[in-house]
Amino acid sequence: MDTYFAPAKRTDRREFKNQIDNISHSPIMNTLLKTMSGLLVILNEDRQIVAVNHAFLETIGISNPEEVLGLRLGESLRCIYADEGPNGCGTTPYCVTCGAIIAMMAAIVEDKMDERICALTSEKDGKTHDMSFLVQAQPVKIDGRRWILIFAQDITLQQFWINLEHIFFHDINNILTALNGISQLHFMNLPEDNDAK
Secondary structure (H helix, E strand, C coil): CCCCCCCCCCCCHHHHHHHHHHHHCCHHHHHHHHHCCCEEEEECCCCEEEEECHHHHHHHCCCCHHHCCCCEHHHHCCECCCCCCCCCCCCCHHHHHCHHHHHHHHHHHCCCCEEEEEEEEEEECCEEEEEEEEEEEEEEEECCEEEEEEEEEECHHHHHHHHHHHHHHHHHHHHHHHHHHHHHHHHHCCCCCHHHC
16 A cells, blocks of 8 residues: 555656746745744645745754755654655555644645644654644645645644643542542441431
């Protein structure tokens, strides 16, 4: 099986070089890449990276953008599942629930913007890191070509606090339920007050 979810096909090398050239000569794309303060990744219709902004490079800890060109988003973020199959990010059994690939496929197949949360485990220098991104995939046509703009916001800390809050309130609820049960048992076992007769 080539894929469990998204198409496995990648763009021909010569065509991919033409796409990079097309992006680099587009005033609109260059303006977007230079002015976006958040994370911006431009993908072709085979979900391969053709351009990224500086903020994205800083987030993944790479200074040379050529290192990520041609990769898919999960591969550039070093998702631990991106290499599970021969065809990479978007094609493994784990990708079926990935918010980023679901948003990308909505943009590619349905030609509409979609926004999802992408939670992934990244591996760098032998250590794993849990990361969360709010990913918006926006299709756009420029000069007869269609691109997928990926706007991403790192929400790892917000997700951590939401999960911690959920655990805290769950534990408090368990404690209160136990106290309530103990107090009801205590009152059931109290002797009757015979002096009240």
